[in-house]
Amino acid sequence: MKKPPLRTAALAGAVTLGLLLAGCSGSGSDSGAGSGGRTTVTFWGWAPGYADAVKAFNRTHTDLRIDYQQVQPGAKGGYQKTLNAVQAGNAPCLAQLGYETLPSFAAQGALQDVAEYADAGKGDFFDASWKSVSVGDAVYGVPVDTGPMALFYNKKVFDSLGLKPPATWAEYKADAKRIHAADPHKYISSPYLDYDYAGLAWQNGAHWFGVDGDSWKVSLASGPNRQVADYWQDLVRTGAISNAPMYDQAWYKGLGDGSIATVVGAVWQAGVIKGGAKDGAGQWAVAPMPRWSAGDERTGNAGGSATAVLKGCESPKAAVEFAHWLSTDRTAYGILVDKAGLYPAAEKLTDLPQLSAADPYFGGQKISDVFAKAAPKVDADWTWGPVMTKTAADLDDGLGKAWAGNGTIADALRTAQDKTVAELKHQGLKVSG
Amino acid sequence: MTNLATARDTAPARRAAPRRPGRGPLAAGSRTRGAAGRRRTPLLFWCPFAVLFAAMYLAPIVYAAVSSLFVVHRSGLGLTAPTKVFDPIGNYTHAFGDGGFTSSLGRVALFGVVQVPVMLGLALGLALLLDSRSARAKGFFRLAGFLPYAIPGVSAALVWSFMYSPQSSPVNHLLEPLGLHVPFFSGGTVLWSVANIVTWAWTGYNMVIIYAALQSVPAEVLEAARVDGASALRIAWSIKIPAVRGAIALTAVFSIIGSAQLFNEPVVLQPVSSGAISSVFTPIMSAQAAVAAGDYPYAAAQSVVLAVLVGVVSFVFFKLTNRGEQA
Numbered sequence: 001m002k003k004p005p006l007r008t009a010a011l012a013g014a015v016t017l018g019l020l021l022a023g024c025s026g027s028g029s030d031s032g033a034g035s036g037g038r039t040t041v042t043f044w045g046w047a048p049g050y051a052d053a054v055k056a057f058n059r060t061h062t063d064l065r066i067d068y069q070q071v072q073p074g075a076k077g078g079y080q081k082t083l084n085a086v087q088a089g090n091a092p093c094l095a096q097l098g099y100e101t102l103p104s105f106a107a108q109g110a111l112q113d114v115a116e117y118a119d120a121g122k123g124d125f126f127d128a129s130w131k132s133v134s135v136g137d138a139v140y141g142v143p144v145d146t147g148p149m150a151l152f153y154n155k156k157v158f159d160s161l162g163l164k165p166p167a168t169w170a171e172y173k174a175d176a177k178r179i180h181a182a183d184p185h186k187y188i189s190s191p192y193l194d195y196d197y198a199g200l201a202w203q204n205g206a207h208w209f210g211v212d213g214d215s216w217k218v219s220l221a222s223g224p225n226r227q228v229a230d231y232w233q234d235l236v237r238t239g240a241i242s243n244a245p246m247y248d249q250a251w252y253k254g255l256g257d258g259s260i261a262t263v264v265g266a267v268w269q270a271g272v273i274k275g276g277a278k279d280g281a282g283q284w285a286v287a288p289m290p291r292w293s294a295g296d297e298r299t300g301n302a303g304g305s306a307t308a309v310l311k312g313c314e315s316p317k318a319a320v321e322f323a324h325w326l327s328t329d330r331t332a333y334g335i336l337v338d339k340a341g342l343y344p345a346a347e348k349l350t351d352l353p354q355l356s357a358a359d360p361y362f363g364g365q366k367i368s369d370v371f372a373k374a375a376p377k378v379d380a381d382w383t384w385g386p387v388m389t390k391t392a393a394d395l396d397d398g399l400g401k402a403w404a405g406n407g408t409i410a411d412a413l414r415t416a417q418d419k420t421v422a423e424l425k426h427q428g429l430k431v432s433g
Numbered sequence: 434m435t436n437l438a439t440a441r442d443t444a445p446a447r448r449a450a451p452r453r454p455g456r457g458p459l460a461a462g463s464r465t466r467g468a469a470g471r472r473r474t475p476l477l478f479w480c481p482f483a484v485l486f487a488a489m490y491l492a493p494i495v496y497a498a499v500s501s502l503f504v505v506h507r508s509g510l511g512l513t514a515p516t517k518v519f520d521p522i523g524n525y526t527h528a529f530g531d532g533g534f535t536s537s538l539g540r541v542a543l544f545g546v547v548q549v550p551v552m553l554g555l556a557l558g559l560a561l562l563l564d565s566r567s568a569r570a571k572g573f574f575r576l577a578g579f580l581p582y583a584i585p586g587v588s589a590a591l592v593w594s595f596m597y598s599p600q601s602s603p604v605n606h607l608l609e610p611l612g613l614h615v616p617f618f619s620g621g622t623v624l625w626s627v628a629n630i631v632t633w634a635w636t637g638y639n640m641v642i643i644y645a646a647l648q649s650v651p652a653e654v655l656e657a658a659r660v661d662g663a664s665a666l667r668i669a670w671s672i673k674i675p676a677v678r679g680a681i682a683l684t685a686v687f688s689i690i691g692s693a694q695l696f697n698e699p700v701v702l703q704p705v706s707s708g709a710i711s712s713v714f715t716p717i718m719s720a721q722a723a724v725a726a727g728d729y730p731y732a733a734a735q736s737v738v739l740a741v742l743v744g745v746v747s748f749v750f751f752k753l754t755n756r757g758e759q760a
Contacts, residue, residue, distance in 0.1 A: 397708060402708070
């Protein structure tokens with residue numbers, strides 16, 4: 001194999017620098033790592049609770065030791081650090097990786113196919129979660145958590161107008177109009193961007209990406225996507241959508257004072273709403289995500305993450321063994337539920353006692369019942385794209401405008417698709433369709 | 434502190450000093466070594482700088498420039514590690530054909546052409562006011578003007594995002610009864626909303642530099658002008674401003690570079706801007722987007738283009754202002 005010339009240049013630079021350094025200092029000392037009989041696997045992650053789960057593993061296992069190192073959350077620098085480490089050849093064996101980012105890592109050659117070790121555990125996980133750790137036939141890790149979606153709604157607002165939580169999107173639209181007509185300062189929802197919007201598309205089987213042999217399919221502007229886009233566009237047109245951006249102070253204020261009546265969001269949104277909109281305590285409740293038609297039980301998903309095996313891992317079998325344990329051990333996962341609010345990707349863990357507590361914020365409702373029913377109904381054919389950060393940014397450029405009434409959501413999707421296809425072709429990736 | 438440290442370090446050397454002049458019996462034998470040592474000694478002092486300079490300054494620039502000459506190439510699904518192919522113009526032709534990147538260059542150019550003169554005009558005016566004989570509480574105003582610069586850029590931008598945000602803007606709240614509404618985030622105004630933050634943050638800083646330069650104007654020259662009956666305005670125009678030309682040119686070059694590197698403010702405002710600030714609003718944001726797409730060499734190429742353009746503009750600007758001075 002030919003050495004990439006860039007690496008040669010970098011090497012030359014490093015050597016020159018090294019000579020300079022050597023000329024200026026005395027002799028350095030090499031540090032040798034002593035190794036015991038146990039295999040050690042390094043694991044980078046950030047979710048609170050991982051450190052404790054790893055401690056529990058190390059206490060109960062004698063042949064394998066996990067060295068957990070906390071890094072910045074992915075989007076805040078953790079992913080970049082991990083990618084750089086893979087390029088530099090000093091990456092850990094395992095890393096926490098969001099589903100939406102996993103294919104981007106894979107498409108940079110940063111992940112290791114561990115199908116031969118991981119496939120045995122496939123049956124333990126929801127189909128959609130398993131799909132999220134694979135690209136084509138390759139499997140790159142073990143799913144940890146998942147984000148089945150539901151409808152968070154301000155029951156007080158709905159009750160005051162004599163409304164029931166909408167079972168279909170048609171009812172949702174009717175309720176949106178009722179709420180806005182009754183009080184022009186009240187809105188059904190805030191705008192959804194990138195991965196939150198993706199959850200709405202996901203429910204309708206409106207895939208953004210797909211894998212076809214050895215080429216990527218990009219379909220943000222497909223028919224099913226158009227249907228979702230036009231639906232929300234119509235709500236924008238009628239003025240039923242607030243202009244408070246999600247996760248902004250204005251959004252939390254709106255959730256607390258009833259001016260934003262619903263959030264269509266994943267299970268972890270419960271913690272976000274609870275933490276950010278304290279004034280709304282006791283007013284909020286959770287219902288299943290509205291359906292496109294009665295009897296159609298498909299649900300969307302937003303978020304979720306995996307323990308992925310990075311390129312260069314020397315003990316992939318051991319790494320997978322730990323990753324599977326982390327995702328399926330009841331004690332370990334109990335810690336993750338308590339500390340990080342994760343929702344298990346392993347089907348048999350959905351009855352964990354830590355999940356099933358009644359929540360006074362949600363009027364004493366056992367909200368996990370809704371999500372336990374939703375999780376198996378998540379469409380299992382969703383695939384994330386190979387340059388997801390860029391696709392999401394390009395999409396948000398258009399969506400931000402569309403929600404504000406400039407341009408349309410459908411055009412935003414079309415533009416994001418065109419830009420993504422151009423980027424993939426520029427990098428030499430194969431695109432079909 | 435430095436003096437103390439040097440004194441401590443040189444103390445043993447001083448004690449050994451009497452041996453140095455070469456009168457003792459050891460002198461002859463140590464002569465050759467001494468000569469070599471004399472050649473080595475400056476080198477030794479130079480080394481820490483050279484290493485840091487090479488490692489922290491030259492190496493990244495060279496690395497970026499070299500990597501911009503390679504094009505990332507993947508194939509199929511891209512599941513094997515990407516290769517880098519030598520193609521010295523590939524990234525550059527892509528950059529100039531990339532509408533997002535070229536319009537970001539145009540945007541910061543427009544920004545610089547408008548914002549830099551406005552800001553420096555303000556800074557010069559404030560510095561002259563501070564320097565005028567009738568100014569009171571100079572220390573207070575100098576500090577007050579400088580204060581915005583002391584606030585971290587990101588924190589300041591967060592506060593401004595609150596001021597601009599359609600939901601919370603106190604400005605629009607006050608104007609509401611008058612039927613007025615300032616669209617801070619419309620397509621046409623958003624650049625000036627950003628310019629406003631930058632002006633707020635940096636006027637005081639530039640004012641302090643110009644004010645410092647004003648202090649070096651000889652008092653007798655000003656005195657002579659006053660004796661000749663020149664008004665304060667006339668003195669400012671004909672003596673003070675020409676005297677601080679150098680400082681103004683310096684702040685202008687800093688500001689040009691700052692405009693080209695615009696990043697913090699638009700990034701902080703982006704989430705509340707209803708899409709008016711795109712992910713490739715400025716050249717650095719555009720390079721960041723390339724990094725996000727895993728295309729480091731393309732990001733490097735964009736950075737090189739930006740650096741060269743800034744270098745050329747700064748150079749031309751310096752040449753122009755210098756020529757004026759010599760004429």
